[in-house]
Amino acid sequence: xxxxxxVMGGDYAPDAILKGCIDAxxxxxxxxxxxxxxxxxxxxxxxxxxxxxDARISIEHASEVIGMDESPVEAVRNKKDSSIVRxxxxxxxxxxxxxxxxxxxxxxxxxxxxxxxxxxxxxxxxRPGIAVTMPSFGGAVVLCDAGANPxxxxxxxxxxxxxxxxxxxxxxxxxxxxxxxMNIGSEEGKGTDMVQQVHALLKATPGMNYIGFIExxxxxxxxxxxxxTDGFVGNTVLKxxxxxxxxxxxxxxxxxxxxxPDLAMKMEPLFKEVYASKDYHEYGGxxxxxxxxxxxxxxxxxxxxxxxxxxxxxxxxxNAAVNDAxxxxxxxxxxxxxxxxxxx
Amino acid sequence: xxxxxxVMGGDYAPDAILKGCIDAxxxxxxxxxxxxxxxxxxxxxxxxxxxxxDARISIEHASEVIGMDESPVEAVRNKKDSSIVRxxxxxxxxxxxxxxxxxxxxxxxxxxxxxxxxxxxxxxxxRPGIAVTMPSFGGAVVLCDAGANPxxxxxxxxxxxxxxxxxxxxxxxxxxxxxxxMNIGSEEGKGTDMVQQVHALLKATPGMNYIGFIExxxxxxxxxxxxxTDGFVGNTVLKxxxxxxxxxxxxxxxxxxxxxPDLAMKMEPLFKEVYASKDYHEYGGxxxxxxxxxxxxxxxxxxxxxxxxxxxxxxxxxNAAVNDAxxxxxxxxxxxxxxxxxxx
Numbered sequence: 001x002x003x004x005x006x007v008m009g010g011d012y013a014p015d016a017i018l019k020g021c022i023d024a025x026x027x028x029x030x031x032x033x034x035x036x037x038x039x040x041x042x043x044x045x046x047x048x049x050x051x052x053x054d055a056r057i058s059i060e061h062a063s064e065v066i067g068m069d070e071s072p073v074e075a076v077r078n079k080k081d082s083s084i085v086r087x088x089x090x091x092x093x094x095x096x097x098x099x100x101x102x103x104x105x106x107x108x109x110x111x112x113x114x115x116x117x118x119x120x121x122x123x124x125x126x127r128p129g130i131a132v133t134m135p136s137f138g139g140a141v142v143l144c145d146a147g148a149n150p151x152x153x154x155x156x157x158x159x160x161x162x163x164x165x166x167x168x169x170x171x172x173x174x175x176x177x178x179x180x181x182m183n184i185g186s187e188e189g190k191g192t193d194m195v196q197q198v199h200a201l202l203k204a205t206p207g208m209n210y211i212g213f214i215e216x217x218x219x220x221x222x223x224x225x226x227x228x229t230d231g232f233v234g235n236t237v238l239k240x241x242x243x244x245x246x247x248x249x250x251x252x253x254x255x256x257x258x259x260x261p262d263l264a265m266k267m268e269p270l271f272k273e274v275y276a277s278k279d280y281h282e283y284g285g286x287x288x289x290x291x292x293x294x295x296x297x298x299x300x301x302x303x304x305x306x307x308x309x310x311x312x313x314x315x316x317x318x319n320a321a322v323n324d325a326x327x328x329x330x331x332x333x334x335x336x337x338x339x340x341x342x343x344x
Numbered sequence: 345x346x347x348x349x350x351v352m353g354g355d356y357a358p359d360a361i362l363k364g365c366i367d368a369x370x371x372x373x374x375x376x377x378x379x380x381x382x383x384x385x386x387x388x389x390x391x392x393x394x395x396x397x398d399a400r401i402s403i404e405h406a407s408e409v410i411g412m413d414e415s416p417v418e419a420v421r422n423k424k425d426s427s428i429v430r431x432x433x434x435x436x437x438x439x440x441x442x443x444x445x446x447x448x449x450x451x452x453x454x455x456x457x458x459x460x461x462x463x464x465x466x467x468x469x470x471r472p473g474i475a476v477t478m479p480s481f482g483g484a485v486v487l488c489d490a491g492a493n494p495x496x497x498x499x500x501x502x503x504x505x506x507x508x509x510x511x512x513x514x515x516x517x518x519x520x521x522x523x524x525x526m527n528i529g530s531e532e533g534k535g536t537d538m539v540q541q542v543h544a545l546l547k548a549t550p551g552m553n554y555i556g557f558i559e560x561x562x563x564x565x566x567x568x569x570x571x572x573t574d575g576f577v578g579n580t581v582l583k584x585x586x587x588x589x590x591x592x593x594x595x596x597x598x599x600x601x602x603x604x605p606d607l608a609m610k611m612e613p614l615f616k617e618v619y620a621s622k623d624y625h626e627y628g629g630x631x632x633x634x635x636x637x638x639x640x641x642x643x644x645x646x647x648x649x650x651x652x653x654x655x656x657x658x659x660x661x662x663n664a665a666v667n668d669a670x671x672x673x674x675x676x677x678x679x680x681x682x683x684x685x686x687x688x
Contacts, residue, residue: 216584240560
């Protein structure tokens with residue numbers, strides 16, 4: 001397996017990203033290769049500081065960096081020598097030595113844009129979507145799309161359901177994933193016209209375990225394994241959950257300390273343990289489903305351990321041959337959406 | 345003040361709703377009137393069981409009930425003698441003795457539909473929106489729209505900002521509310537075309553303290569006092585937060601009990617106290633801003649204390665003359681959206 005990592009992307013880049021790569025070396029096979037994409041001088045310096053010398057590591061120099069707040073499309077167009085663009089080019093079928101997976105914790109929009117532009121789409125796919133695995137109290141939930149496509153068409157959303165189901169089966173080992181669509185009510189007939197159209201398509205998909213609508217209040221109870229929604233709602237759900245969990249833990253801890261410091265001291269280790277078990281860092285890396293190759297997007301606040309997890313997940317993604325299964329499955333069910341004749 | 349309460353709506357109706365009304369009697373002035381809308385025989389029975397006799401109470405008989413899962417528009421059209429429709433008629437300017445506020449914990453869509461149909465809109469208002477006050481760790485946050493209008497136009501969203509700002513000032517006493525728009529990034533240029541259009545309108549609104557975009561992760565930190573979003577996202581945010589908070593508390597408690605039962609027993613009262621302080625029951629009742637009258641929507645799972653709070657909030661809403669202030673403020677800023685020429 002060849003893996004390219006954008007070393008310059010993320011709030012704690014390049015140090016945390018490089019440390020994550022180094023920590024992941026023991027997880028790689030002897031024949032695997034790790035291409036570090038970014039400023040060669042910086043990378044060389046950090047590697048020699050840490051006394052890392054591994055024949056599986058190579059460096060792809062990129063002189064530019066796309067900032068976390070830059071406008072994605074413009075940045076990808078203008079910064080052709082940025083680490084994100086260079087990384088995406090390594091994931092392209094046109095690359096001299098194509099990488100099986102590319103991974104970045106940088107500007108999400110720019111990753112999506114660069115990967116879609118240079119790696120292209122899998123046969124039959126209309127628009128790539130990000131499939132984030134979120135911790136819930138009833139097991140992991142795959143949310144797709146988590147922000148690649150804020151204004152999707154019905155066929156895009158339907159394909160997110162199909163692709164994320166394949167991903168949940170193949171990469172996460174969920175046997176017969178319950179697929180649901182996010183809605184503001186659980187009864188038939190609720191929601192927008194778009195939601196209703198997608199509902200009809202998912203219901204008509206042969207072999208899919210579609211269980212209908214899911215509301216926000218049931219999301220964290222494990223009522224579904226795969227949840228389909230547009231990138232605006234998906235991204236909002238993701239960030240809201242993260243913010244609320246963080247605030248709740250933080251404030252609970254504070255209140256306990258104010259009210260009963262002795263008790264709070266005793267509780268602290270338990271508290272930290274429970275918090276860690278629900279921590280997104282352990283889930284590092286969400287695949288951009290539908291691109292023709294492997295593209296993993298890591299959290300902007302990725303720490304070394306997040307990147308290490310993401311590299312582990314990247315290997316699992318490739319080993320599970322998710323993309324082949326997606327192409328096959330889409331071909332199998334494409335007739336379901338034929339009558340819609342939407343422009344892709 | 346005349347107040348009409350739909351006694352038949354909500355998961356614990358009619359008992360919890362009636363109990364809430366009875367518990368609220370001490371909060372009412374001697375000249376206030378409370379109209380209980382629902383099945384007269386049931387209401388009489390419960391009142392006499394509880395030995396309640398108060399000259400301020402009257403009963404408006406309604407023979408039908410709209411279920412929580414019924415399709416709102418059809419239900420309102422077909423069940424003309426339902427408690428929700430009867431209630432909305434009491435709030436109408438055409439009513440023989442108009443009620444200042446109507447309140448229901450029943451089918452939200454049906455309430456919105458019945459209130460909009462029978463109470464009509466305030467002058468200048470395009471579409472009513474629900475303004476829910478959510479607890480956050482940095483103070484209360486007013487979220488509008490929380491589900492009345494899942495597919496709004498830009499002018500609707502802009503008006504939600506204007507109306508919710510007035511509400512936050514007048515009814516909640518927030519001096520110079522920071523108004524933000526929900527988006528999937530905090531930088532200029534992010535989000536959908538619709539979000540950008542609304543952004544331009546809110547920025548151009550004279551005298552508004554518009555602070556730009558807010559992301560899900562900052563929602564519970566008190567980064568804004570008023571958050572504008574469409575009814576689909578707003579309803580999702582509301583329910584997700586409720587579900588996640590409930591699940592987190594529940595599972596934390598469970599994990600603590602498994603790991604250290606003695607410690608958990610000691611913690612329990614603290615835990616419950618902290619949970620209660622973030623509990624939506626204390627916030628009972630969200631105004632449907634923009635209808636020509638007072639319409640408060642309570643949570644479907646309202647308990648007696650939720651209804652009691654909602655009645656208290658209803659009085660505050662009327663006493664603060666929120667509607668007059670909305671009409672005045674909309675007239676003052678209507679030029680901002682003139683160039684859009686959207687159909688209302």
